[in-house]
Amino acid sequence: MHETDMSPHTTSIVPMVAARRRRGASGWTHAPQVIYELLTGHHVDLRERVFALLSEPLFVTNPYDSFHALRENTLARLKRFSEAHFFSTIDYVRDPLKFAAAVECLAFLDYNLSIKAGVHFTLCGGTVAKLGTRKHHEEFIPRLDSCDLPGCFGMTELGHGSNVSGIETSAEYDPSTESFVINTPNDAASKFWIGGAAQHGKLCTVFAQLTTQGTAQGVHVFAVRIRDDDGRVVPGVRIEDCGHKMVLNGVDNGRIWFQNLKVPRDALLDKMAQVDRDGTYSSPIANKSTRFGVMIGGLIVGRLLIAQGAVDASKVALAIAIRYSRSRPQFGDRIVMDYVTHQRRLLVPLSNVYALGFALLDVKRMHARGDAGESRLVHERSCGLKALATWSRVETMQYCRECCGGQGYLTANQICVFKTDMDVDVTFEGDNTVLMQQTARPLITAAAKNAGSMLSPPATGHGGGCPIRRAQALMDFRTDALARQAHVEIARAGGDEAAMNQNLDIVIDVGHASMEAFALRCFTDAAASVVDAAPREPLMTALRLYAASRLERATKFYLEYGAMRASEAAQVRKDVNSLCGELVSSRQLELLVEGFGLPECAIRAPIAKDWRALGRS
Numbered sequence: 338m339h340e341t342d343m344s345p346h347t348t349s350i351v352p353m354v355a356a357r358r359r360r361g362a363s364g365w366t367h368a369p370q371v372i373y374e375l376l377t378g379h380h381v382d383l384r385e386r387v388f389a390l391l392s393e394p395l396f397v398t399n400p401y402d403s404f405h406a407l408r409e410n411t412l413a414r415l416k417r418f419s420e421a422h423f424f425s426t427i428d429y430v431r432d433p434l435k436f437a438a439a440v441e442c443l444a445f446l447d448y449n450l451s452i453k454a455g456v457h458f459t460l461c462g463g464t465v466a467k468l469g470t471r472k473h474h475e476e477f478i479p480r481l482d483s484c485d486l487p488g489c490f491g492m493t494e495l496g497h498g499s500n501v502s503g504i505e506t507s508a509e510y511d512p513s514t515e516s517f518v519i520n521t522p523n524d525a526a527s528k529f530w531i532g533g534a535a536q537h538g539k540l541c542t543v544f545a546q547l548t549t550q551g552t553a554q555g556v557h558v559f560a561v562r563i564r565d566d567d568g569r570v571v572p573g574v575r576i577e578d579c580g581h582k583m584v585l586n587g588v589d590n591g592r593i594w595f596q597n598l599k600v601p602r603d604a605l606l607d608k609m610a611q612v613d614r615d616g617t618y619s620s621p622i623a624n625k626s627t628r629f630g631v632m633i634g635g636l637i638v639g640r641l642l643i644a645q646g647a648v649d650a651s652k653v654a655l656a657i658a659i660r661y662s663r664s665r666p667q668f669g670d671r672i673v674m675d676y677v678t679h680q681r682r683l684l685v686p687l688s689n690v691y692a693l694g695f696a697l698l699d700v701k702r703m704h705a706r707g708d709a710g711e712s713r714l715v716h717e718r719s720c721g722l723k724a725l726a727t728w729s730r731v732e733t734m735q736y737c738r739e740c741c742g743g744q745g746y747l748t749a750n751q752i753c754v755f756k757t758d759m760d761v762d763v764t765f766e767g768d769n770t771v772l773m774q775q776t777a778r779p780l781i782t783a784a785a786k787n788a789g790s791m792l793s794p795p796a797t798g799h800g801g802g803c804p805i806r807r808a809q810a811l812m813d814f815r816t817d818a819l820a821r822q823a824h825v826e827i828a829r830a831g832g833d834e835a836a837m838n839q840n841l842d843i844v845i846d847v848g849h850a851s852m853e854a855f856a857l858r859c860f861t862d863a864a865a866s867v868v869d870a871a872p873r874e875p876l877m878t879a880l881r882l883y884a885a886s887r888l889e890r891a892t893k894f895y896l897e898y899g900a901m902r903a904s905e906a907a908q909v910r911k912d913v914n915s916l917c918g919e920l921v922s923s924r925q926l927e928l929l930v931e932g933f934g935l936p937e938c939a940i941r942a943p944i945a946k947d948w949r950a951l952g953r954s
Contacts, residue, residue, distance in 0.1 A: 368871035372932030375863055375872075376691065378698040380438035383423060387442040388936035390421050396938070398447055400748045404586050411449045411587030412487070412537055418443070418454060419484035426462035426481045427474060429638065433705040437642065444646030445653060445939040448758040449587030455642055456532040456588070457481070461488025464542040464635045468558055468606035477540065477560060489533035491543040491561070491593060492633075496525030499771045501544065501556065501633055506595065508545035508559060512616045515602045517559060519545055519573075521594040530765075534591030535578040539564040541593070542606070544632070549616045555625050556632055559604045563593065573598030584758045630716075637716060639766045640723040641701055647730035647762055648693050650755045652933040655687050657752055657945040658737035659930055661744065664947070673740070680917035682736040686729070687929060688883035691876070692856040693726050695863045713779075721776030721852040724769035727762040734759075741944060750942040770841070773848035777823070780847055784820035785828075792818060794900035803909060805861055808884035811900055812854035815891060818898055819847045853887050875925035875932070882916040885909055 374381055390396075395417055402410060428436040440458060443451040462481045465473055465488075480486035497504045505526035508517045521527055528534070534541065540562060547557040563574050570576055579590040605612060609631050610620040622628040662674040662683060673679050700718045703711050734756040738745040745752050763769045795810040823843040830836030837844065857880075864880050867873040888895070889909045895901035901909075920926040940946075 367869070368875075368928050369931035369934070371867060371869060371872040372876065372928065373934035375867065375876075376694050376698070376932060377934065378702070379434045383435065383438050384442055386421075387423055387439055388445075388938060390418065391442065391446050391936070392938040393417070396446060396450075397941075398449075400754075404581055407449065407587040408536060408589050411447075411453050414447065414450045415453050415457065415487075416484045418450070419482065422482070426458055426478050427466050429459070429463040429466040431466075433638070434701065437638070437645070437701060440642060441645050441649065444642075444649045445936065447587075448646070448650070448755070449585055451646055452532060452585060452588050455639060456490055457484065457488045459639050459642060460490035460635060461533075461540060461542050463638055464490065464558055465560060465606065467635055468608050468632065469560065470606075470608050472603060473560060473606060481540075486540050487533055487537045488540045488542070489531050489538035489563075489591075491528045491531055491534075491541045493528065493530050494525065495527050495529040495592070499768055502629055504544055504546065504556060506543065506545040508543075508547050508557065510547070510549035510602070510612055510616050511599075512614065514599065515614055516599045517547075517602065517604060519543065519559065519561065519595040519598040519600060521596065524594075528593040530579060530590050531593055532588045532590055534563065534576055534593055535589035536591075537589055538591070539566070539568070543595075547605075547610075547612075547618075549612050549618050552618065554610070554618055554620075555629055557610055558606045558632055559600060560606060561598070561600055561604060571598075584760060634712075634716075636766055637704065637719045640719045640772070641697060641704070643762050643766050644693070644719075644723040644726035645697050645701075647726040647759065648690055648697065650759055651686065651690050651730050651733045652935060653939050654734050654737040654752045654755055655683060655690065656930050656933060656935055656940060657750065657942045658740045658745070659683055659687070659926065660946075661741050661944040663926075665944075674921055677914050677917065679740055680921055681913065682740055684917045684920055684926070685882065685886045685913065686733040686736060687926075688879040688886065689729055689733070691879050691929070692853075692860040692883045693722065693729065695859040696852070696856040697722055697726070698863075699859045717776050717779060718852070718855065720767065720772040721848050721855075723766060724763075724772045724776075725849065725852045725856075727759075728769060730759060731763065744944050750944050751940075752942070770845060773845045774841070775848075776851060777820070777844045777848035780816065780820045780851055781823045781827070781844065784817065785824045788821065788824060792821060794818075794895075794898050797900065797902045797905065803885065803888065803905065803912065805857075805880065805884055808888055809854070809857055809861065811888060811895060812850065812857055812884075814898075814900060815894055816847065816850040816854050819843060819850055819894075823847055850891075857884055857887065872928065872932075875920070875928045878916060878919055878925050879929055882913065882920070885912040885916060889913055 377384065396414055423439040424436050440454055443454055465477050477486065481488055492501060494504050494506065505522050506519065507522060508519045510517050540560060543559045543561045544556055545559060547554045562571055563576065564570055573596055575594040575596065577592045579592060582590065602612060609622055609628060612618055620628055622631060662679060663672060665673050667673045700715060700722060704715045734752060737752050738756055741750065741752060744750050748754055794814050795807060823840055826840045826843060827836045830839050860880050860883060864873065864876040867876060892901065892906045892909065896906055
């Protein structure tokens with residue numbers, strides 16, 4: 338995987354650069370600054386201000402908090418974050434990158450707070466901002482901004498998770514009272530896992546099947562008060578606490594039923610659909626399926642934030658594990674990072690974090706442009722990256738925990754907290770296997786159009802290293818070949834949904850392969866944009882490591898399709914080991930970890946400062 342010769346700079350222990358990330362600030366050298374700003378991409382100064390707030394004592398979590406204390410402390414942190422006015426909820430549509438930058442910072446420290454803020458600002462507030470009109474903005478946005486009106490998001494039902502179009506909560510318009518009557522027809526239709534509903538939520542964006550003048554118009558969204566200003570549950574609403582959970586007990590998940598709850602006609606978030614006083618329905622979007630896609634479009638931002646949270650928390654875990662591994666002695670003069678198995682478990686994920694970070698930045702910028710022609714692509718890639726990033730986080734944090742041995746099991750060393758608190762990210766905002774199908778289906782449809790043409794693999798290599806261009810060609814070929822295979826297998830099985838179900842394993846592989854190829858392309862473009870040698874060198878090494886490690890994982894496929902010779906497959910394994918060794922033996926690893934730009938408040942683990950610190954406590 339070597340394309341340039343790089344001069345190693347020996348170093349001993351990776352020193353974490355702490356509170357110094359402004360341009361020209363003391364201790365912030367040029368190379369990691371360039372890497373950090375390239376990886377972050379936008380609103381660096383805003384992030385600095387958020388991290389300054391998160392350094393306050395209020396945001397230091399206490400692992401001994403009781404169930405109820407954790408909930409109240411999470412709410413207190415959300416209110417303090419809101420008071421700082423880093424953004425307005427309306428920025429969800431007005432300035433999406435600013436909105437994302439502020440909310441993203443929370444995942445570095447406290448996933449309970451990150452999710453509670455995501456529900457309040459992104460899911461509830463973002464839905465009001467996007468689907469509401471001026472009357473809704475004037476009524477709700479100021480109170481959402483101040484957290485005076487804690488919000489929740491009423492989409493998921495007990496019997497309907499990913500199948501949003503099949504939800505059963507009903508909203509029937511009554512012209513005699515100019516109101517919608519919302520009902521939960523059965524227990525399976527109760528809103529379930531609704532973050533914020535159990536204790537704190539006062540406003541809920543409720544997804545329901547709209548009926549007016551006897552005609553069902555599909556899923557629409559209503560701004561519904563579930564509690565009054567004093568926190569009392571309103572008549573017509575019943576709420577139960579979901580109770581203690583495996584993790585994330587700072588988020589008060591609840592279950593909601595509606596019984597003949599009358600809400601005014603203005604409760605309908607009516608930017609995309611209107612109901613007149615007499616019940617006449619109209620919408621600028623004639624196609625019901627397209628309209629439904631717009632109604633649930635708010636999940637895109639949520640998925641991007643969850644994916645970014647997985648990447649950012651992985652940065653923290655990797656920084657801790659790498660620092661520990663660079664200092665912890667093992668058998669004489671050796672340190673644990675000297676072992677190639679240790680290097681592979683930490684440095685391959687580090688390269689993956691960079692690749693996913695650049696891919697997410699590309700999609701976030703695409704979303705912020707608001708180009709209607711790109712909306713479908715944004716949806717497909719946000720689904721795929723959410724799945725890939727969270728699955729990768731599971732693997733990365735397991736490796737980080739293992740690489741810190743028993744110390745990784747201590748709450749004080751943070752990794753196990755992230756590992757458990759974030760376990761649910763593979764499920765919410767869409768189960769990963771379902772989301773990856775969203776990414777794969779259009780690729781399989783496109784492959785069907787080319788089914789009659791011959792697909793030839795890239796010319797085989799002969800060992801001695803694999804250039805990035807060839808790696809990209811191989812990964813693109815894998816995506817295309819898997820998509821064609823999926824099309825053929827589905828067609829042979831009958832071409833219907835049952836046939837799709839029989840071949841879902843291949844379908845998921847299509848999505849996975851396409852997202853890895855996309856991430857490589859984004860990483861390549863980012864590294865190519867760096868002119869200075871000091872930051873470019875570690876980025877290029879990490880890029881080659883990412884490419885080699887992805888090829889290694891799919892070696893069986895490339896050999897079966899004749900895209901690799903056995904000698905090249907063997908060389909790819911050696912390349913991974915060589916590139917890991919290059920990072921460890923030079924200053925490049927230090928620059929990549931510093932390039933994460935982690936704030937001091939995010940790294941509290943004693944082993945990230947000195948592995949012997951616990952022995953002196």
